[in-house]
């Protein structure tokens with residue numbers, strides 16, 4: 001497959017100062033906007049040796065703007081574009097200014113059948129400067145596993161999963177069928193987790209709409225102590241908890257969930273599972289989200 005990882009995400013923001021604070025003081029990212037000579041309508045956050053992994057752009061609404069998917073060379077990029085076009089998906093090639101703004105050689109964008117916006121690129125431009133976290137986070141787990149994972153709403157579930165599985169080459173990692181109430185008439189909602197590298201999942205689709213255009217984004221830190229320090233910062237800055245500390249049954253991530261200014265959650269975790277050989281991996285259906293913890297009822301109040 002030609003997509004190698006989740007490279008970056010873009011966020012729409014009505015208040016970029018909220019993001020400057022949350023990104024730096026809560027998530028522990030480095031604000032590199034000034035170093036990049038960004039205009040006042042953009043904030044760029046560095047997580048590793050990529051020029052940025054998260055950016056926020058001034059908008060009249062809050063929510064996810066787009067996901068950026070990394071291909072490993074021009075051939076992979078061209079192949080992904082050809083596959084999308086053969087499947088009848090409109091692909092727009094970005095102009096040189098947009099391509100330069102993303103610090104890549106080639107950039108294209110498309111929208112999936114559920115209305116989520118995506119970008120594809122190849123050839124990151126980097127000076128390989130190290131992360132200098134303002135709160136002392138030494139490292140995020142990224143590299144060839146990308147910046148983390150993202151869970152997107154997919155009201156047009158089958159067509160959206162088919163696009164990423166059959167056209168773009170993602171593999172199914174595991175799946176869930178979820179009800180939110182004891183009502184036997186409530187239909188199950190499908191939640192499918194998909195991989196494009198050794199990370200257990202880089203992408204998941206949830207069969208329901210979400211006003212912020214995203215359910216959550218996961219960033220992974222080095223160890224459980226870094227997760228705990230992240231939770232301390234969450235408390236210190238008054239950020240509401242969405243899900244208590246727990247370990248997921250599918251990707252084994254030990255994590256907590258918290259609100260973000262974008263209206264979707266951030267999962268802050270460590271010890272995520274990796275799979276070296278997907279050919280011998282057995283897909284399963286989980287009937288629980290977690291081995292322990294992850295009480296999401298705490299996010300339903302306030």
Ligand SMILES: [Fe+2]
Pocket residue numbers: 149151216218267
């Ligand atoms: Fe997650």
